[in-house]
Structures are given as C-alpha cells and as structure tokens.
Amino acid sequence: KEKPKVKGTRSYTGQIYYVRTGFNRWLAKLMIIRDVNAFMKYVEAEHSIDEKDEMIRFQFIDPVNGYIELDMNIPQERSVKGWTLVPHKRPLRLTKRDADLFGSQELPIPPSCLITVWGKITDDTEDL
Numbered sequence: 001k002e003k004p005k006v007k008g009t010r011s012y013t014g015q016i017y018y019v020r021t022g023f024n025r026w027l028a029k030l031m032i033i034r035d036v037n038a039f040m041k042y043v044e045a046e047h048s049i050d051e052k053d054e055m056i057r058f059q060f061i062d063p064v065n066g067y068i069e070l071d072m073n074i075p076q077e078r079s080v081k082g083w084t085l086v087p088h089k090r091p092l093r094l095t096k097r098d099a100d101l102f103g104s105q106e107l108p109i110p111p112s113c114l115i116t117v118w119g120k121i122t123d124d125t126e127d128l
Contacts, residue, residue, distance in 0.1 A: 012058055015056070024121055082124065
C-alpha cells in the first residue's frame with residue numbers, strides 16, 4: 001500500500017542494473033536519484049547495462065541526513081542456492097545528499113552501491 005506524501009517532501013527513484021562481467025557473473029548496481037530526466041540521459045549514454053529491475057519510488061524519512069541501506073543479512077523469500085553475492089562496500093548505504101548532488105560538477109554520475117553476483121551452476125542451483 002502506498003503511503004501518502006508528506007507536504008514538502010521530495011520523491012526519489014532507485015533502480016538496480018545488471019552488467020554481465022563473465023560467465024555466470026554479474027555486477028549489480030543500485031543507483032538512486034532525484035532528477036529522473038538526468039538519470040535517463042545517463043542511462044541512455046551508458047552502454048554496458050544488460051538488464052534492469054523496476055524503478056522504485058521512495059522518500060527519505062530524515063530530510064537532512066537521510067539514507068537508504070540494503071540489508072544483506074535478512075532471510076530470503078526464496079532459495080539462492082548456488083549463488084554468491086559480494087557487496088563492494090559495507091554498509092551498502094546511499095545518502096540523500098549524494099542523490100541531490102547527482103548531475104552537478106561534484107557528482108556527475110549517480111550514486112551507487114555495487115554487488116558482484118556469481119553462480120556456480122550445478123544440478124541443484126536455483127534460478128534467480
């Protein structure tokens with residue numbers, strides 16, 4: 001269920017892109033932005049995107065020091081047997097400040113978190 005917008009808050013957009021980096025190996029990239037048009041221009045110019053997930057819309061709870069963080073320690077809804085996910089940094093956190101700066105000289109590319117994903121294909125490897 002979608003929550004009502006709070007007056008004076010701004011919506012942000014996030015999307016995960018996947019870039020194939022080898023046999024059964026991908027780089028997953030979560031990017032968040034405020035300006036969807038600037039983001040789409042960036043994505044169109046980026047030729048190394050192989051797959052993408054749905055865009056998500058969200059708002060930061062803290063309007064000054066807000067952040068979004070991926071939690072890699074929660075139970076999975078379905079099996080990921082045979083697959084390994086390796087975050088490039090911990091915590092996997094993106095800040096509101098960086099999302100606001102995207103497109104400026106200070107931050108010309110969208111803020112992102114990177115996760116290497118690879119599969120060891122065996123008879124019992126689950127589909128992702």
